[in-house]
Amino acid sequence: MEAVDLVKSYRTGRNKPPITALRGLTFTVATGTVFGLLGPNGAGKSTTVKILSTLSAADSGSARVAGIEVATRPEQVRRMIGFVSQRSGTDPTGTATENLLLAGRLHGMSRRDALARARELLDRFGLADAANRQTRTYSGGMARKLDVALGLMHRPQVLFLDEPTTGLDPHARSEMWAEIARMADDEQMTVLLTTHYLEEADHLADRIAIVDQGTVVAAGTPNELKSGLRGDAVHVELLQADERALAVLRAVPELRDITMDGNAVRGRTDDGARALPPVLAALEEAGMAVASATLARPSLDDVYLRHTGHSFAAGAAPKAAEVTK
Structure with missing residues (x-):
């Protein structure tokens, strides 16, 4: 997977100047790895994921996912990817099994195969005992696990996880980290993870790109980036x-x-x-x-400070830079 010189701007109102979310963002992700896009809220991470997953179009630049050009072959890209957004995509009145079956059927799976895959994923994420409960009764951690399971139903080659642990308490976040690490290993897929948690990127990602104001300011393994600071x-x-x-x-x-x-x-x-x-x-x-x-x-916060001139917590851009369209 790769992004090359991606540029994206949004208009926020009549007679107002456009807000630039991406300013020539470029990175490459090796197949079968967990790649982290690390940056504060508003840095351009979610905009990047929307472009790579065909939910938005770049103003300029190019992107390829699983070897497929995103702009010219979006339908083929969608068959190859799973997407877990910041907001849950489940039907709160349906059970976990019903939600997973629907997702499988929408991806062209037979009912028999979808049911088998649903049971497999419910067991993996520790949701089997709650499989027949309405998802509106789930805790935040349980709901987030189900969101990830939905993204895995059709065994995608590439999985996008957009801020997968936002809003979770520390215990639920730790559980989710463990599940993501096991999942990436078991499924042998490429995972692109966006996060504003420094520890999450350090713990989960094989390689990371630090994003600030719509561009990549540093990239490498977490240890490489930290070791660069003597x-x-x-x-x-x-x-x-x-x-x-x-x-x-x-x-x-x-x-x-x-x-x-x-x-x-x-x-x-x-x-x-x-x-x-x-x-x-x-x-x-x-x-x-x-x-x-x-x-x-040295920490990743030190790396961020070195490359941007300000601390990670102070690096958030205006929320309008992450407008969803």
């Missing part, structure tokens, strides 16, 4: 934001790659234990009170 991360929270902190810390020889976001100051160092005392001393001498100071090994 040494330790120094994170200092000031009691009050003070732009002088940048100049003060740039004078500390042990510290490099210094950035500031509000009252948070970050930098990198080859030896955190050695660098932290002069950092605190420099800030104290300048009259800047420190609320907290921490050292950590």
